[in-house]
Amino acid sequence: MEAILKAALPGIILIVEALVLLVVALLHVAYTTYAERKVIGHMQQRLGPNRVGPRGLLQPIADVVKLLAKEDIVPLGADKGLFYLAPFISLVAGATSLAVIPIWNRFVLADVNVGLLVILALSSLSSYGVILAGWSSNSRYAFLGGLRASAQVVSYEVAMALSLVGVMLMAGSMNLSEIVKAQISSPFKIYALPQIIGFFVFMVSAIAETNRVPFDLPEAETELVAGYFVEYSAIRFALFYLAEYFGMVVMSAVAVTCFLGGWAGPFEVPGLPFFWFLIKLYALLFFYIWVRATLPRYRYDQLMGLGWKVLIPLALLNIVITGGLKLWW
Amino acid sequence: MAPTLELYTRKIGHPEWEEPFVVNMGPQHPSTHGVLRLYLELDGETVVRCDPRIGYLHRGLEKLSENMTYTQAMVLTDRLDYISSAANNTGYCLAVEKLLGLEVPRRARLLRTIVCEMARISSHLLWLATHALDIGAMTVFLYCFRDREWLLDIYEKICGARLTVSYPRIGGVRLDFTPEIIDELYQFTEEFPTRITDYETLIDVNRIWLRRTKGIAVVPPEKALNMGLTGPSLRGSGVPYDVRKFRPYDAYDEVEFEVPVGKNGDTYDRYRVRMEEMRQANRIIRQCLDKLAQTEGEPVVAEGAPDLLMPEKKKAPRAVPHPKKGFMVKGEEVPVVPEGEVYVSIEAPKGELGYYIVSDGSGKPWRVRVRAPSFVHISAIPEMVKGHMVADIIAVIGTLDVVLGECDR
Structure with missing residues (x-):
């Protein structure tokens, strides 16, 4: 009995850790929606949610309860199986990426050697959810949204992957913990300084990858009503919503890990090992929200032009420069 | 099969x-x-x-007004372009006044000019708000609504209504401004130019905005004239046609203002024209307010203007005081409104708004026909979006500034 327990203990600990991480991440996602509404509200001279709970703090929970209670409608002629499946693909792909992100040097669920590749793979997997949702809804708007999403994700993924190559070259590893450790021991402390081009390309393509303003074409409200999830209602709609914010959180976490030095900070905060990681994460999330409040939306062809003609050449240039410098030193 | x-x-x-x-x-x-x-x-x-x-908002306003007296039918014009109701009212009143041969007092003309320009600003603000929102800039929307709210509050103080004001009446205006309203309008005109500058800093030089508007839906001047575009949509193509300058009505001949025109006729130029027009409208309001002080205490309704209970019948009995009985007896019958037809057009915020009214002598119009700029502008959409993308259709609908209440009537 004891032997079995001993053998199972690491597994149990892992499951508990995973659950804790998932719950914490879900809370973060829920309150990112709250923060977005509140911050944009104040940027636009209004108050944002302020009715449910003190200062509207219970608003995300009320939203979830409301969406759970709504009717789950499947349009006639929809491909039912795929229609049900699509939001889960998006959400699972978004949430799984969290596993490889080192939040602290002693807290990383899956310390895999190809962490960056896992993240890239999962983020392209999440686009399947979008494409399938657009396809299976049997609606013109959703179909157009799905088409846009597939084109956008495919082209911006190239730019994003290329922008991370510079980081891999400098750190000499694809393990995310190793990348953070390499940053801490490097003279710059964070890679955002030497990899400034890579950081820029990454941030832009991360916004595109998560379908946020100014690249929110797949769900452009004023053009395609709601884009790929126009036919979704109730909890499936909420899942897409969650997936989008999970994407935001994951992309910000990757940016923090690869470019901003992960858990390291200018000084240790006693008792709060995650402090610096979270501060950087919140700063990036605020940046996302700020961009949304400020910028108009690109047009489809302009977006493609930006991706292929500006970001990818920039990322390639960055690789050449990084490689050259690495060779000389 | x-x-x-x-x-x-x-x-x-x-x-x-x-x-x-x-x-x-x-x-x-x-x-x-x-x-x-x-x-x-x-x-x-x-x-x-x-x-x-089109036709989803058809309410038959033209036909409805045939069953109402001239004064009653005026409230229907509020519902044409419900964003700038004061301008619609003014156009209708001008047409009926021309039919009646009424001379409107100067103070009333100044007051009407003020509310018309307020309507222009609030219409252009709503246009900017929705145009920017359509292109994806969300914050401009709420900023514009903040200022529009201020204007609507002033409207409420002027006449009690915020949207469907019915403030002008045949022969003048309904009420005079109180000193508080004049003070608040001074405050508004003081503050508003800085607000326009705010919006311009948000989107004027924004690269995404420029790429979404420059070179989109280009309309050369000849084509714009052929398609019947009027108002800012025409002036964006470089044709300096403005009813306020060509056939001045109300107090437009005594105020100074410029007519901004564009060069390339693209969406960006039309945007610039409207932004500049808001500044000019602000200037006009300012000048009218200054002139109001000269006409303090003068009447705001013309002598002999029909009131709300104007007779409906074809020929109304003329009241003649009887020399012996002392009160009025039935005399000969005269037309309530002289027979005839008029066409009067004004520069509404959306374009040239025309009223064609036929009178058969009774208190009710025999036919009212509205020349609505939005109807003409919608017919230009297919020509303008040809070869563009889905996202540009939205920009084109926005740049033409159509409102369906006016189009379907």
Whole structure:
């Protein structure tokens, strides 16, 4: 009995850790929606949610309860199986990426050697959810949204992957913990300084990858009503919503890990090992929200032009420069 | 018989057999400015054919007004372009006044000019708000609504209504301004130019905004004239036609203002023209307010203007005081409104708004016909979006500033 327990203990600990991480991440996602509404509200001279709970703090929970209670409608002629499946693909792909992100040097669920590749793979997997949702809804708007999403994700993924190559070259590893450790021991402390081009390309393509303003074409409200999830209602709609914010959180976490030095900070905060990681994460999330409040939306062809003609050449240039410098030193 | 599988397979690769990708944009669509429906045939994202289908907001206002007296029918004009109701009222009143041969007092003309320009500002603010929102800039929307709210509050203080004001009346205006309103309007005109500058800093030099508007839906001057565009949409193409300058009405001949024109006739130029027009409207309000002080205490309604209870019958008895009995007896019958027909057009915020009224002598109009700029502008949409993308359709609807209440009437 004891032997079995001993053998199972690491597994149990892992499951508990995973659950804790998932719950914490879900809370973060829920309150990112709250923060977005509140911050944009104040940027636009209004108050944002302020009715449910003190200062509207219970608003995300009320939203979830409301969406759970709504009717789950499947349009006639929809491909039912795929229609049900699509939001889960998006959400699972978004949430799984969290596993490889080192939040602290002693807290990383899956310390895999190809962490960056896992993240890239999962983020392209999440686009399947979008494409399938657009396809299976049997609606013109959703179909157009799905088409846009597939084109956008495919082209911006190239730019994003290329922008991370510079980081891999400098750190000499694809393990995310190793990348953070390499940053801490490097003279710059964070890679955002030497990899400034890579950081820029990454941030832009991360916004595109998560379908946020100014690249929110797949769900452009004023053009395609709601884009790929126009036919979704109730909890499936909420899942897409969650997936989008999970994407935001994951992309910000990757940016923090690869470019901003992960858990390291200018000084240790006693008792709060995650402090610096979270501060950087919140700063990036605020940046996302700020961009949304400020910028108009690109047009489809302009977006493609930006991706292929500006970001990818920039990322390639960055690789050449990084490689050259690495060779000389 | 249902098409067989063989037919489907044969279709592939034969462009003449392939059906177009049809999208019905509207009438329930967030950015068709009401209930416009566009039948779109798309090739990918490019528009092959665009066909506006209208009539979802038809209320028969023209026909309805045939069963009302002239004064009653004025409230219907509020519902034409419900964003700038004061301008619609003024146009209608001018037409009826011309029919009646009324001379409007100067103070009333100044007051009407002020509310018309307020309507222009609030209409252009709503246009900017929705145009920016359509292109994706969300914050401009709420900033514009903040200022529009201020204007609507002033309207409320002037006449009690915020949207459908019915403030002008045949022969003048309903009420005089109180000193508080004049003070508040001074405050507004003081503050408003800085607000416009605020919006311009948000989007004027924004690269995404420029790429979304420059070179989109270019209309050369001749084409703009041929399509019947008026108002800012025409002036954006460089034609300096403005009814306020060509046939001045109310107090426009005694105020100074410029007519901004564009150069290239693209969406960006039309945006610039409207922004500049808001500044000019602000200037006009300022000048009228200064002139109001000279006419303090003068009447705001013309002598002999019809009141709300004007007779409906074809010929109303003229009241003649009887020399012996002392009170009035029935005399000869005269027309309530002289027989005839008039056409009067004004520069409404959306374009040239015309009223054609036929009178048969009774207190009710025999026919009212509205020349609505939005109706003409909607007919220009297919020409303007040809070869553009789906996202540009939204920009074109926005740049023409159509409102369906006026189009469908």
